[in-house]
Amino acid sequence: MTTVTNERLEQFSSRWALLISMIGVAVGTGNIWRFPRIAAKYEGGAFLIPWLVFLFLWSIPIIIMEYAMGKGTRKGTVGAFGKLLGHEFTWMGAFVGFVSTAIMFYYSVVTGWCLRYLAGALFGELQGLDFEGSQTFWNDFINGYQPVLFHFLSLAIATFILCGGVVRGIERANRVFVPSLVILLLLLFLRAITLPGAVRGIESFFTVRWETLLDYHVWLDALTQNAWSTGAGWGLILTYSVYMKKREDVVLNSGITAFANHSISLVSGVMIFAAVYALLPVRAAEVISKPGPLNTGLAFIWIPQLFSLLPGGYFFSVLFFLALFFASMSSLISMIELAVRVLNDAGVARNRAIGFVGAIGFVVGIPSAVNSAFFLNQDWVWGIGLMVSGAAFAFAVLRFGASQFREQYINAEGTDVLVGKWYDSIVKYLIPVEVTVLIGWWFWIAIQADPNGWWNPFRIESVGTCLIQWGVVVALFIGFNRWIARKTLEGP
Amino acid sequence: MMLLIFSILWGGLVVLLLIALGKEKQKSRDETERGV
Numbered sequence: 001m002t003t004v005t006n007e008r009l010e011q012f013s014s015r016w017a018l019l020i021s022m023i024g025v026a027v028g029t030g031n032i033w034r035f036p037r038i039a040a041k042y043e044g045g046a047f048l049i050p051w052l053v054f055l056f057l058w059s060i061p062i063i064i065m066e067y068a069m070g071k072g073t074r075k076g077t078v079g080a081f082g083k084l085l086g087h088e089f090t091w092m093g094a095f096v097g098f099v100s101t102a103i104m105f106y107y108s109v110v111t112g113w114c115l116r117y118l119a120g121a122l123f124g125e126l127q128g129l130d131f132e133g134s135q136t137f138w139n140d141f142i143n144g145y146q147p148v149l150f151h152f153l154s155l156a157i158a159t160f161i162l163c164g165g166v167v168r169g170i171e172r173a174n175r176v177f178v179p180s181l182v183i184l185l186l187l188l189f190l191r192a193i194t195l196p197g198a199v200r201g202i203e204s205f206f207t208v209r210w211e212t213l214l215d216y217h218v219w220l221d222a223l224t225q226n227a228w229s230t231g232a233g234w235g236l237i238l239t240y241s242v243y244m245k246k247r248e249d250v251v252l253n254s255g256i257t258a259f260a261n262h263s264i265s266l267v268s269g270v271m272i273f274a275a276v277y278a279l280l281p282v283r284a285a286e287v288i289s290k291p292g293p294l295n296t297g298l299a300f301i302w303i304p305q306l307f308s309l310l311p312g313g314y315f316f317s318v319l320f321f322l323a324l325f326f327a328s329m330s331s332l333i334s335m336i337e338l339a340v341r342v343l344n345d346a347g348v349a350r351n352r353a354i355g356f357v358g359a360i361g362f363v364v365g366i367p368s369a370v371n372s373a374f375f376l377n378q379d380w381v382w383g384i385g386l387m388v389s390g391a392a393f394a395f396a397v398l399r400f401g402a403s404q405f406r407e408q409y410i411n412a413e414g415t416d417v418l419v420g421k422w423y424d425s426i427v428k429y430l431i432p433v434e435v436t437v438l439i440g441w442w443f444w445i446a447i448q449a450d451p452n453g454w455w456n457p458f459r460i461e462s463v464g465t466c467l468i469q470w471g472v473v474v475a476l477f478i479g480f481n482r483w484i485a486r487k488t489l490e491g492p
Numbered sequence: 493m494m495l496l497i498f499s500i501l502w503g504g505l506v507v508l509l510l511i512a513l514g515k516e517k518q519k520s521r522d523e524t525e526r527g528v
Contacts, residue, residue, distance in 0.1 A: 205494075207493070249512070249515065252515065256505065260505055270494075416511070416512065417511075
């Protein structure tokens with residue numbers, strides 16, 4: 001492959017461009033369809049309290065780590081871990097990068113679904129759908145060739161954007177996607193909360209059943225939602241941070257990124273609850289809380305029905321699926337950029353790397369596009385893999401020295417807000433506990449659900465399938481560690 | 493409860509953005525004074 005000697009590192013043109021792009025990373029389909037579903041599981045407000053607690057005890061601390069590592073090392077995940085910890089730990093950065101890349105393979109399939117439904121909304125195909133009609137529309141779509149086609153189109157759009165580079169590609173796209181999706185969601189929010197009967201949904205969303213807080217499940221689900229929806233620990237924020245100016249702040253920007261993510265989730269949650277309780281009051285709880293096919297029931301089965309019941313439903317369905325597509329695409333481009341950054345650090349020219357990642361992404365994503373079991377398996381393995389990535393970040397900071405990391409990387413040049421010693425305690429004690437508890441809990445659920453087959457690597461959601469897939473990836477990266485380190489850290 | 497949570501998140505976001513705006517203006521002034 002063509003090696004790079006003189007490609008200069010581009011930078012985001014302003015703080016606002018950086019923040020908008022970071023918010024694009026964080027805000028995705030998880031904010032719009034997963035958050036309301038998990039909130040509904042706990043029948044409203046009790047979920048919001050632990051969800052807010054873990055904003056401060058998981059999301060913000062790890063996002064600070066990512067901003068600091070990307071800005072401080074100016075390398076993607078592989079190089080960042082290598083520079084921080086030494087060549088012998090480059091494989092760890094490769095694992096972190098691989099987890100997000102593996103998610104990208106099926107996330108582009110999901111982006112494709114959003115694009116298909118956007119097209120369906122625009123062409124009026126979603127109008128007048130009842131429950132059966134919605135099911136049929138989804139089944140006809142998912143069982144045909146279209147998921148592969150739209151998976152291809154999503155990757156084509158994303159790679160086209162990335163060919164523009166950081167400023168004319170990533171930044172320019174996010175200047176459209178992010179403000180648009182915020183405005184679209186706010187319009188939908190206003191429409192939803194003014195519907196007759198919406199107040200029941202809003203009440204349901206915010207009423208706190210305090211005894212629910214004594215149920216440990218709500219805390220674990222809140223932590224999981226933070227782990228999966230804020231971008232903390234994915235390596236994506238680290239990637240974009242490579243393109244920060246030296247004078248840019250780490251801590252305040254981390255707070256803004258995380259607060260914006262949660263704020264958008266909140267708007268989405270209220271919107272969904274209000275609309276569903278207003279339009280489908282009898283089945284409201286079921287509608288919001290059931291995962292549905294491939295965990296998409298709310299967005300692709302119920303939302304089309306809701307819009308069919310709404311005056312002006314055509315217009316609002318276009319707004320919703322456009323917002324969903326923008327949220328998905330803004331996250332997808334960051335996942336591809338992560339892999340491109342890693343290859344670029346290893347000496348591969350940017351456009352070649354984009355083409356390579358796009359092509360691999362398309363091919364490896366096809367099984368997820370055509371096989372539901374494979375899709376669910378990958379979502380399971382790499383979703384929990386993200387928690388291991390979070391652990392890897394915490395390990396990196398601990399091994400480097402939490403206080404030294406804080407002084408050298410976080411409270412470095414450009415910082416607007418200094419972080420105190422309390423941060424060291426969070427990294428040293430709290431995050432490792434959170435990771436252990438999270439992974440342990442998800443594995444425990446898997447063992448309980450399948451006591452005889454939890455070890456089986458061929459089951460869709462088993463402990464065995466996680467350990468085998470992670471194990472193969474880790475073994476490969478450890479095996480090739482010296483080569484990876486040489487290519488990434490020593491240049492062409 | 494609704495007002496509290498919206499205030500924490502959206503109010504917090506606005507406050508953080510205002511602080512960031514203030515810091516940016518300060519940085520620009522400092523850079524201008526230094527002739528950067």
